[in-house]
Amino acid sequence: MKKIDLDILTTAFAGIETIADPAQVAKLSQDYHTFSPVLAPKLEGKVGDIVVRPANEQEVLKVAAICAKYRVPVTVRGAGTGNYGQCVPLHGGVIVDMTRMHEIVWLKPGVARLEAGVKLAALDKQARGIGWEMRMAPSTYRTATIGGFIAGGSGGIGSIQYGLLSDRGNLLALRVVTLEDEPRIVELRGDDVRKVNHAWGINGIITQLEIPLGPAYPWAEVIITFEDFITAAKFGQALGNADGMIKKLIAIFASPIPQYFHALQEYIPEGVHPAFLMVAESSLESLPGLVQQYGGQITYQKPAQEAGKGTHLAEFTWNHATLHARTVDTSITYLQSMFPADSSLQLVEHMYHYFGDEVMMHLEFLRVNGKVTPGALQLVRYTTEERLNEIIRYHEEQGVQIANPHTYIIEDSGRKVIDSEQLKFKEMVDPYGLMNPGKSKVLQFKITS
Amino acid sequence: MKKIDLDILTTAFAGIETIADPAQVAKLSQDYHTFSPVLAPKLEGKVGDIVVRPANEQEVLKVAAICAKYRVPVTVRGAGTGNYGQCVPLHGGVIVDMTRMHEIVWLKPGVARLEAGVKLAALDKQARGIGWEMRMAPSTYRTATIGGFIAGGSGGIGSIQYGLLSDRGNLLALRVVTLEDEPRIVELRGDDVRKVNHAWGINGIITQLEIPLGPAYPWAEVIITFEDFITAAKFGQALGNADGMIKKLIAIFASPIPQYFHALQEYIPEGVHPAFLMVAESSLESLPGLVQQYGGQITYQKPAQEAGKGTHLAEFTWNHATLHARTVDTSITYLQSMFPADSSLQLVEHMYHYFGDEVMMHLEFLRVNGKVTPGALQLVRYTTEERLNEIIRYHEEQGVQIANPHTYIIEDSGRKVIDSEQLKFKEMVDPYGLMNPGKSKVLQFKITS
Numbered sequence: 004m005k006k007i008d009l010d011i012l013t014t015a016f017a018g019i020e021t022i023a024d025p026a027q028v029a030k031l032s033q034d035y036h037t038f039s040p041v042l043a044p045k046l047e048g049k050v051g052d053i054v055v056r057p058a059n060e061q062e063v064l065k066v067a068a069i070c071a072k073y074r075v076p077v078t079v080r081g082a083g084t085g086n087y088g089q090c091v092p093l094h095g096g097v098i099v100d101m102t103r104m105h106e107i108v109w110l111k112p113g114v115a116r117l118e119a120g121v122k123l124a125a126l127d128k129q130a131r132g133i134g135w136e137m138r139m140a141p142s143t144y145r146t147a148t149i150g151g152f153i154a155g156g157s158g159g160i161g162s163i164q165y166g167l168l169s170d171r172g173n174l175l176a177l178r179v180v181t182l183e184d185e186p187r188i189v190e191l192r193g194d195d196v197r198k199v200n201h202a203w204g205i206n207g208i209i210t211q212l213e214i215p216l217g218p219a220y221p222w223a224e225v226i227i228t229f230e231d232f233i234t235a236a237k238f239g240q241a242l243g244n245a246d247g248m249i250k251k252l253i254a255i256f257a258s259p260i261p262q263y264f265h266a267l268q269e270y271i272p273e274g275v276h277p278a279f280l281m282v283a284e285s286s287l288e289s290l291p292g293l294v295q296q297y298g299g300q301i302t303y304q305k306p307a308q309e310a311g312k313g314t315h316l317a318e319f320t321w322n323h324a325t326l327h328a329r330t331v332d333t334s335i336t337y338l339q340s341m342f343p344a345d346s347s348l349q350l351v352e353h354m355y356h357y358f359g360d361e362v363m364m365h366l367e368f369l370r371v372n373g374k375v376t377p378g379a380l381q382l383v384r385y386t387t388e389e390r391l392n393e394i395i396r397y398h399e400e401q402g403v404q405i406a407n408p409h410t411y412i413i414e415d416s417g418r419k420v421i422d423s424e425q426l427k428f429k430e431m432v433d434p435y436g437l438m439n440p441g442k443s444k445v446l447q448f449k450i451t452s
Numbered sequence: 453m454k455k456i457d458l459d460i461l462t463t464a465f466a467g468i469e470t471i472a473d474p475a476q477v478a479k480l481s482q483d484y485h486t487f488s489p490v491l492a493p494k495l496e497g498k499v500g501d502i503v504v505r506p507a508n509e510q511e512v513l514k515v516a517a518i519c520a521k522y523r524v525p526v527t528v529r530g531a532g533t534g535n536y537g538q539c540v541p542l543h544g545g546v547i548v549d550m551t552r553m554h555e556i557v558w559l560k561p562g563v564a565r566l567e568a569g570v571k572l573a574a575l576d577k578q579a580r581g582i583g584w585e586m587r588m589a590p591s592t593y594r595t596a597t598i599g600g601f602i603a604g605g606s607g608g609i610g611s612i613q614y615g616l617l618s619d620r621g622n623l624l625a626l627r628v629v630t631l632e633d634e635p636r637i638v639e640l641r642g643d644d645v646r647k648v649n650h651a652w653g654i655n656g657i658i659t660q661l662e663i664p665l666g667p668a669y670p671w672a673e674v675i676i677t678f679e680d681f682i683t684a685a686k687f688g689q690a691l692g693n694a695d696g697m698i699k700k701l702i703a704i705f706a707s708p709i710p711q712y713f714h715a716l717q718e719y720i721p722e723g724v725h726p727a728f729l730m731v732a733e734s735s736l737e738s739l740p741g742l743v744q745q746y747g748g749q750i751t752y753q754k755p756a757q758e759a760g761k762g763t764h765l766a767e768f769t770w771n772h773a774t775l776h777a778r779t780v781d782t783s784i785t786y787l788q789s790m791f792p793a794d795s796s797l798q799l800v801e802h803m804y805h806y807f808g809d810e811v812m813m814h815l816e817f818l819r820v821n822g823k824v825t826p827g828a829l830q831l832v833r834y835t836t837e838e839r840l841n842e843i844i845r846y847h848e849e850q851g852v853q854i855a856n857p858h859t860y861i862i863e864d865s866g867r868k869v870i871d872s873e874q875l876k877f878k879e880m881v882d883p884y885g886l887m888n889p890g891k892s893k894v895l896q897f898k899i900t901s
Contacts, residue, residue, distance in 0.1 A: 249621070
């Protein structure tokens with residue numbers, strides 16, 4: 004890799020918005036990998052050289068040509084809300100900030116075409132005007148962009164209905180700009196979207212996406228408390244399995260996690276284990292029967308017409324639970340787990356008792372291959388990297404799948420190997436291996452050779 | 453039970469529409485139990501004495517008071533599209549035809565309030581005007597009424613998304629008129645709806661219902677053919693499990709069933725095994741990838757904008773498949789089965805091979821307690837009642853649940869025992885046991901004693 008000559012780049016980028024101020028560049032070299040005490044030191048000081056902010060696809064083509072010509076590393080970013088260092092340039096270079104490309108290209112009932120930098124909340128606002136909304140969104144949806152979500156996300160609020168982002172049907176098309184000498188626009192549709200979906204943003208610069216939408220039910224928010232964690236978890240599973248009830252969120256927290264949610268203290272007495280729900284208003288009347296069956300207490304209920312006001316329960320779920328815990332206690336970190344689909348929740352129960360307070364259980368129910376499955380973003384009281392790895396290993400040995408959020412290397416995270424189709428596509432669109440080199444073991448070899 | 457004096461009844465019903473013409477009364481004493489060669493002789497000649505057609509709830513109250521006063525059996529009917537003799541009066545008496553009560557009381561996004569005699573197709577037409585539709589409907593939806601469906605149905609087209617009619621959340625409220633000396637109106641909401649839901653129409657006269665609606669996706673219709681039945685079935689399961697794809701119907705037919713579907717001959721070559729699908733237009737582009745994976749052939753595709761025109765695939769599914777087969781060969785009858793939720797479909801495969809052409813496999817995938825499960829309405833080449841019972845017994849022994857459609861006795865059908873809550877409610881609303889006496893073993897005893 005050549006030494007980066009900033010002057011040459013700046014001149015070449017003429018006409019396109021750039022940021023060269025080191026403080027701002029450093030800020031735009033960050034994401035939320037600081038949730039991980041393992042990643043934080045490893046990624047410390049990794050910054051880009053310059054930020055470029057293309058306003059349209061033509062400018063992206065130009066940026067790509069320049070970076071290819073000068074063999075400069077390219078790191079693409081949206082809002083930088085990821086947690087694995089996806090936006091952190093491992094070898095400096097150009098940061099391509101996509102947030103100026105925030106046009107909703109078109110929106111029709113059930114489908115939207117978007118530029119990569121469209122914020123999820125902005126899309127939802129527009130889509131709800133015609134009765135639709137995003138099928139699923141991360142807890143960072145207020146700031147996150149659709150491009151970043153597709154590149155690095157796996158699911159979220161809504162996955163209890165629609166499964167994972169990578170499931171067939173949850174992404175209809177996407178378009179990338181290649182990093183060839185003469186960059187091209189490549190549009191992928193149907194199963195081909197898999198070549199870029201969840202490829203950590205290194206398989207071409209995503210410029211546009213087409214996603215299916217879900218009907219915008221009026222969502223009510225509910226907190227239900229239980230005396231016993233496992234009963235709360237079983238309630239979550241039963242609600243997930245209740246096919247006649249429409250839900251968008253089923254999050255279950257073991258005590259003492261709710262103590263980190265200051266805004267919700269009055270609804271969650273100390274020592275209880277709450278379920279946070281988003282349920283369609285038309286299913287609300289069916290809830291008390293199920294709650295009673297599991298001995299729960301409805302302590303909070305916000306009707307759908309107040310959805311826009313006050314506290315939004317979703318903001319405390321998925322990885323925002325970790326965020327809230329860390330504002331109180333920065334020694335806390337987290338895991339990302341997928342338990343086996345087993346309605347009896349045996350392994351959940353085992354882990355809950357086995358680790359006690361060291362690994363605080365936070366379940367997020369979602370659909371995995373047709374089955375309601377407990378995912379988990381457990382909060383871990385961090386001591387050492389060794390102990391963290393021991394905890395991860397124990398989970399894996401017992402049959403819990405861990406998508407390790409304490410590595411920035413693709414093969415060490417959830418996927419273990421890079422999909423061969425993604426690799427082939429990567430070689431085509433990024434022949435010089437410029438897209439954030441260092442993120443993959445196989446690719447790293449190629450680039451440094 | 454007193455001998456029925458028609459003159460007294462006719463006088464008492466003054467001001468309410470009645471039908472006394474024996475030919476018409478006989479016709480309105482029928483349903484589609486003739487699908488069963490076992491039921492047909494048993495129910496032959498069972499007719500009511502008079503039909504009364506109330507126009508509103510006040511008239512229902514009056515009818516109920518008269519029937520209670522004179523201790524006359526009461527059989528309630530909608531369109532008479534059921535298959536278990538639900539509408540056949542076992543001991544004569546008054547037939548209450550609810551089809552004049554067809555007002556949509558109100559309709560709002562996601563919920564509808566209906567009089568019992570509203571036809572499903574009429575509701576859908578209105579509801580689609582505001583973007584919604586029935587969550588599930590039987591193949592008889594063009595003529596069937598909502599009251600009859602709730603009283604006797606269990607699910608249908610749409611159950612692959614929303615599960616069974618009896619699942620929590622699929623029925624929000626219902627209202628019945630009692631058969632007490634002074635009939636009352638009783639409104640049930642929440643879990644209480646179970647007291648009347650699927651109670652064979654004998655737990656009070658249902659006058660109004662409140663049901664949740666589903667979003668009216670633009671539905672495309674697709675036929676896919678496979679060389680091999682089990683592959684077709686596995687494709688159905690995989691599509692069912694594909695959480696990102698929105699579907700309303702997944703029906704799989706073993707050859708030679710499609711030969712009975714004359715209107716569709718050109719799309720289904722002899723010897724192949726087709727899947728009939730209704731899929732949201734936004735999921736259509738994701739279908740070929742999955743079809744290819746299972747080696748299927750898309751032979752027919754009708755876009756959603758032509759949904760109202762020409763052949764409607766749903767008309768060949770669920771129990772309409774039986775109807776079509778019987779128009780060609782009246783010796784054919786059917787089973788209603790629920791296989792265990794098992795994605796490998798081992799028991800389906802076993803039964804397919806074990807019975808061969810005698811029991812022709814027709815799967816309808818649906819959600820049961822959160823899992824995509826193969827239901828089946830197998831077509832049976834009928835020989836004797838003994839052999840039919842042997843077939844049923846074999847299925848049950850192997851772990852297939854049979855909702856026996858060859859009995860009009862509640863305890864001999866799918867449920868085996870009447871729910872105790874339903875029984876308690878029945879005793880309150882029908883203290884004289886007037887509602888189609890003879891349908892239950894426990895109730896029969898009481899009434900004849």
